[in-house]
Amino acid sequence: MRALVTGATGFIGSHIADTLYRRGFDVRCTYRSSSNLRWLKDKPYELIETTLFDFESLSEAVKNVDYIFHSGGQIAARNYDEYLKANRDGSLNLFKAAIANAPALKRFVYISSQTVAGPSQSLSQPYKESDLCHPITVYAKSKREAEIELLKLQKELPLTIIRPSAVIGPRDTAILPLFNLGSKGILVLIGMGKKFLNLIHVKDLAESTVDAALSSNTTGNIYFIASEQPYSWNEIMDCIKKISKRKFSLKVKLPHFFVLSAAGAFQLYCKIINKVHPFNLDKGRDFIQKYWTCSVVQAKKDFGFCQKMSLEESLADTVNWYKENKWI
Numbered sequence: 646m647r648a649l650v651t652g653a654t655g656f657i658g659s660h661i662a663d664t665l666y667r668r669g670f671d672v673r674c675t676y677r678s679s680s681n682l683r684w685l686k687d688k689p690y691e692l693i694e695t696t697l698f699d700f701e702s703l704s705e706a707v708k709n710v711d712y713i714f715h716s717g718g719q720i721a722a723r724n725y726d727e728y729l730k731a732n733r734d735g736s737l738n739l740f741k742a743a744i745a746n747a748p749a750l751k752r753f754v755y756i757s758s759q760t761v762a763g764p765s766q767s768l769s770q771p772y773k774e775s776d777l778c779h780p781i782t783v784y785a786k787s788k789r790e791a792e793i794e795l796l797k798l799q800k801e802l803p804l805t806i807i808r809p810s811a812v813i814g815p816r817d818t819a820i821l822p823l824f825n826l827g828s829k830g831i832l833v834l835i836g837m838g839k840k841f842l843n844l845i846h847v848k849d850l851a852e853s854t855v856d857a858a859l860s861s862n863t864t865g866n867i868y869f870i871a872s873e874q875p876y877s878w879n880e881i882m883d884c885i886k887k888i889s890k891r892k893f894s895l896k897v898k899l900p901h902f903f904v905l906s907a908a909g910a911f912q913l914y915c916k917i918i919n920k921v922h923p924f925n926l927d928k929g930r931d932f933i934q935k936y937w938t939c940s941v942v943q944a945k946k947d948f949g950f951c952q953k954m955s956l957e958e959s960l961a962d963t964v965n966w967y968k969e970n971k972w973i
């Protein structure tokens with residue numbers, strides 16, 4: 646069996662590639678001329694240089710593959726058009742290249758995001774896949790647009806959509822700043838009230854994404870992949886405190902207006918220096934929501950999803966990897 650992974654130069658895609666290889670697949674990965682190949686070098690993977698807009702090289706990349714795992718996606722952009730171009734139009738190009746050149750494809754797996762659903766209303770109402778989506782950021786809206794466009798074409802090729810919750814684990818740079826502060830004894834809480842979210846370790850996500858692709862029950866469906874229960878930020882920070890084994894630590898509660906002002910100011914600064922960064926006003930809006938919770942009941946029912954790593958194991962594995970690699 647041969648699988649193509651896009652976004653394999655990034656956090657989640659690199660773990661999907663490694664999982665596929667461990668499970669006996671021949672692995673082919675796409676990369677861009679600007680990509681850092683640090684997670685792929687010295688691995689027995691076939692590498693193909695392409696962008697999501699070069700139909701000719703995309704066509705070559707999808708030839709003779711049985712599965713496609715599309716994890717390549719823009720998580721930081723200047724505006725909605727840039728997000729749409731990469732996340733919706735790029736995904737559509739890859740899907741169309743597969744329709745034309747890989748007609749016997751067993752599954753196209755699109756890595757979407759829990760954020761397409763939007764925050765939930767209460768702790769007792771975690772988002773289900775059948776609920777209407779209310780994305781609150783331009784990033785999430787572009788990921789939802791990609792889902793809608795791919796679902797329109799699903800008669801042409803078998804499609805499965807995975808919506809991961811927040812993901813942690815080795816190689817992640819997005820949540821690194823929080824761990825960095827945590828390792829120094831500064832535990833950040835946002836707002837004055839409690840906040841809850843689902844988290845998943847990247848290895849659990851990669852394994853279950855491959856399980857979903859291999860299951861005959863999952864064609865045409867969308868699945869949240871997340872921890873089986875939500876965690877409070879307090880619980881997460883207490884766990885980081887325990888793992889970092891520091892005698893003294895300080896919990897810092899950042900008021901919402903501070904988070905939004907800092908995010909807005911940082912966005913303006915990035916605009917002035919012409920840089921894109923995932924921490925912006927939209928990310929600030931994400932941070933201040935009370936409930937980022939979703940249900941994994943459907944994934945359990947259809948392909949036996951099971952969270953293997955507890956919160957403490959997930960955080961400890963992440964912290965240990967950061968320490969071993971001198972990232973914190």
Ligand SMILES: NC(=O)c1ccc[n+]([C@@H]2O[C@H](COP(=O)([O-])OP(=O)(O)OC[C@H]3O[C@@H](n4cnc5c(N)ncnc54)[C@H](OP(=O)(O)O)[C@@H]3O)[C@@H](O)[C@H]2O)c1
Pocket residue numbers: 651652653654655656657658676677679680681696697716717718719720731735756757758759788808809810811812813819
């Ligand atoms: N991390 C999370 O917590 C999380 C949660 C839910 C969903 N997701 C989704 O999971 C996917 C992977 O995220 P990640 O956390 O692994 O991010 P990441 O580490 O930033 O990796 C993103 C990957 O996508 C590629 N990419 C970015 N922009 C692209 C573009 N315009 N055209 C083609 N490839 C592009 C990157 O290639 P280069 O190396 O060349 O930049 C990289 O390989 C994304 O689609 C994201 O929406 C992530």
